[in-house]
Each structure stands twice: as structure tokens, then as C-alpha cells.
Amino acid sequence: MLAILLPVLTSWANGSATVPDKRLVGQWHGQNRFGGMNREEITGHKVEIQNVDTELNILADGTVTGQLGGAELIGCVVEANRGWLGRLLHIKTDFIIRGRIKGAVVPGSESGIHVINAPFNLKGTQVAGSIFVIRGAFSYPYPFLNLRLSR
Numbered sequence: 001m002l003a004i005l006l007p008v009l010t011s012w013a014n015g016s017a018t019v020p021d022k023r024l025v026g027q028w029h030g031q032n033r034f035g036g037m038n039r040e041e042i043t044g045h046k047v048e049i050q051n052v053d054t055e056l057n058i059l060a061d062g063t064v065t066g067q068l069g070g071a072e073l074i075g076c077v078v079e080a081n082r083g084w085l086g087r088l089l090h091i092k093t094d095f096i097i098r099g100r101i102k103g104a105v106v107p108g109s110e111s112g113i114h115v116i117n118a119p120f121n122l123k124g125t126q127v128a129g130s131i132f133v134i135r136g137a138f139s140y141p142y143p144f145l146n147l148r149l150s151r
Contacts, residue, residue: 028056028149037110037144047109064097069105093119126150
């Protein structure tokens with residue numbers, strides 16, 4: 001019963017899903033480790049594990065623009081990902097970016113348009129999380145970039 005009620009209770013405890021915390025608004029940047037867009041790129045050594053420049057611009061309306069290496073963020077928004085109950089139970093992260101990227105993160109990596117999620121927390125003056133590519137409803141999200149950004 002708890003397994004059924006927990007997602008409902010944590011969603012009720014969330015604040016507004018489209019308005020970011022005002023501390024997030026602004027430009028964030030950093031060098032983040034990229035290993036590949038999928039398991040085949042890593043195991044087949046199609047791309048070298050490397051740091052890529054990451055830049056996010058979070059606007060007051062929740063829109064997120066920027067670059068992940070050579071890939072551009074398109075149609076991205078930041079939302080609250082949990083409320084007080086989720087935080088108390090250590091479920092999820094405080095925030096999540098949802099949207100797509102267009103292009104290859106690094107030369108030789110898979111290009112095109114990919115659906116992404118980027119759950120993260122604000123830790124002092126830094127953003128910390130991961131970026132996942134979402135392949136479909138029945139496949140596990142694949143983490144392709146760690147997310148450590150500062151102003």
C-alpha cells in the first residue's frame with residue numbers, strides 16, 4: 001500500500017512544478033565528464049572519455065538554454081522534482097531539467113535530437129547532478145554526463 005501511496009504523497013508535497021527556485025536563475029558553467037551517449041560508444045571506444053564545456057542559462061520563467069559540449073539544449077525547462085516529504089525521505093532530487101538536446105556532444109558521438117532529463121540539487125553555490133538520455137518508455141535512462149556547475 002505504501003508503494004502505491006508514496007508517489008502520490010510526494011507529488012502533493014511538491015511546490016509549483018514550473019517556477020524554479022530564484023537562486024537557480026542565471027548562467028551556470030563548468031567542465032563535465034562525458035563518456036558517450038550510449039553503452040556501445042563506451043564499450044566500442046567510439047569516443048574518448050573527456051571533459052566537455054557545459055553552459056546552462058536558467059531564466060526566471062523556468063526556461064533553460066545552453067550547450068552540452070557541441071549539443072544545444074532545445075525546449076528545456078527546470079521544474080521542482082520533490083517537495084518537503086520527498087526531501088525528508090531522501091527521494092529524488094530538488095530540481096530536474098526536462099527537454100531535448102540537438103547535435104553531438106563531442107565529434108564522433110551520436111548526434112540528432114535526444115530527450116533528456118537532468119535531476120540535480122543546488123549545493124551551496126554549485127549545481128550537482130547528472131544528465132540522462134531517455135530512449136523510450138521501457139528502457140532505463142542512460143547517464144551520459146555528470147553535472148557540476150558554478151556561476
